Amino acid sequence: MTKLLEWLCFLLVYFVTWLLVLTKYINLNISDEWNSFVVYFPVYTVFLVGIYSLIVVLWRVYSFNDCPEAAKELQQQIKAAREDLKLKGLRI
Amino acid sequence: MSSEGDKYSILLPTYNERENLPIIIWLIDQYLRKKDYNFEIIIIDDGSPDGTLEVAKELQKIYGEDVILLRPREKKLGLGTAYVHGIKHASGNFIIIMDSDLSHHPKFIPKFIEKQKEGNFDVISGSRYINGGGVSGWDFKRKLVSRGANFLTQLLLRPGASDLTGSFRLYKKDVLEKLISSCISKGYVFQMEMIIRARQFNYTIGEVPITFVDRVYGESKLGGSEIVQFAKGLFYLFATT
Numbered sequence: 001m002t003k004l005l006e007w008l009c010f011l012l013v014y015f016v017t018w019l020l021v022l023t024k025y026i027n028l029n030i031s032d033e034w035n036s037f038v039v040y041f042p043v044y045t046v047f048l049v050g051i052y053s054l055i056v057v058l059w060r061v062y063s064f065n066d067c068p069e070a071a072k073e074l075q076q077q078i079k080a081a082r083e084d085l086k087l088k089g090l091r092i
Numbered sequence: 093m094s095s096e097g098d099k100y101s102i103l104l105p106t107y108n109e110r111e112n113l114p115i116i117i118w119l120i121d122q123y124l125r126k127k128d129y130n131f132e133i134i135i136i137d138d139g140s141p142d143g144t145l146e147v148a149k150e151l152q153k154i155y156g157e158d159v160i161l162l163r164p165r166e167k168k169l170g171l172g173t174a175y176v177h178g179i180k181h182a183s184g185n186f187i188i189i190m191d192s193d194l195s196h197h198p199k200f201i202p203k204f205i206e207k208q209k210e211g212n213f214d215v216i217s218g219s220r221y222i223n224g225g226g227v228s229g230w231d232f233k234r235k236l237v238s239r240g241a242n243f244l245t246q247l248l249l250r251p252g253a254s255d256l257t258g259s260f261r262l263y264k265k266d267v268l269e270k271l272i273s274s275c276i277s278k279g280y281v282f283q284m285e286m287i288i289r290a291r292q293f294n295y296t297i298g299e300v301p302i303t304f305v306d307r308v309y310g311e312s313k314l315g316g317s318e319i320v321q322f323a324k325g326l327f328y329l330f331a332t333t
Contacts, residue, residue, distance in 0.1 A: 002330070002331060002332060002333060003248060003249055003250070003329075003330050003331075004330050004331045007248075053243060053247075056243060057236070057239050057243050060221075060243070061232065061236050061239045064226060064227060064235050065224075065226025065227070065303070066226060066227070066228055067226040067228045067305070068228060070197070070228055070303035070305050071228040071229065071305050074307075077119060078115050078194075081118040082114075082115070084118065088154050089154065090114060090147075090150050090151065090154060091150060
């Protein structure tokens with residue numbers, strides 16, 4: 001099964017379950033004041049997943065290691081390499 | 093020479109790298125000779141107009157024809173075919189692929205080798221995203237696109253490896269041959285497909301944190317077409333694997 005099919009199956013199960021709850025085929029004994037919550041449940045899900053994704057991505061951008069010491073080390077090594085290669089007879 | 097008889101063939105596809113090539117060869121030699129690893133460097137130059145090949149010939153004189161092999165091609169062809177071309181001439185039982193612009197530091201090669209021995213992994217993938225890894229020289233926008241793309245990839249493909257678009261890796265030779273022959277994508281989507289196919293074939297993948305030093309400033313590497321290419325590749329892998 002491809003990843004696309006896996007996702008479609010998951011979405012199908014999700015929406016069928018939601019529809020069954022909405023049409024009271026599955027009775028969860030939800031009081032009437034929570035009815036609008038059930039109606040808009042998919043919207044809330046999309047919203048929450050969106051918020052979660054945004055927070056995770058922004059946190060990872062913020063905490064992305066800038067490794068300045070790696071850049072510095074490389075600069076020094078480039079210098080050392082050029083000097084040593086000149087001694088070894090490289091003409092560039 | 094290595095007691096276990098392992099040999100590492102490093103493939104370096106080059107295009108206009110006359111400045112960087114001597115440095116990278118020098119660094120590879122420093123780090124691998126120190127550890128007594130048996131290795132060779134195969135330079136696949138795609139007809140660089142800047143004279144990369146002439147520099148490579150000079151380096152060959154210094155380091156020897158058994159260490160540096162030149163396998164140039166007439167013109168710029170794909171990365172995938174560069175690897176196929178390089179493997180044909182590789183005498184090692186392990187292949188290391190890396191970029192030749194110094195963004196991939198040779199100091200990580202011994203770490204790849206140790207990690208491979210540790211778990212007899214089929215593939216070792218360098219990762220910028222795991223603890224100890226990182227990038228240098230990226231602005232907010234590049235980090236955002238990189239992290240966003242990686243998040244989406246992990247969510248949709250669940251590849252079991254944290255860095256799919258990086259291309260600093262070590263492969264067992266037969267594993268790389270099989271992977272290349274089963275991959276259809278081009279460009280850097282090719283690097284993503286390699287890892288996804290590796291999972292499909294149940295190859296084991298080990299990861300080593302790498303620091304990626306970007307010395308090429310500017311937008312050249314991250315245009316709109318790159319993002320479109322990535323999105324297409326991601327969807328292709330999503331729908332077919």
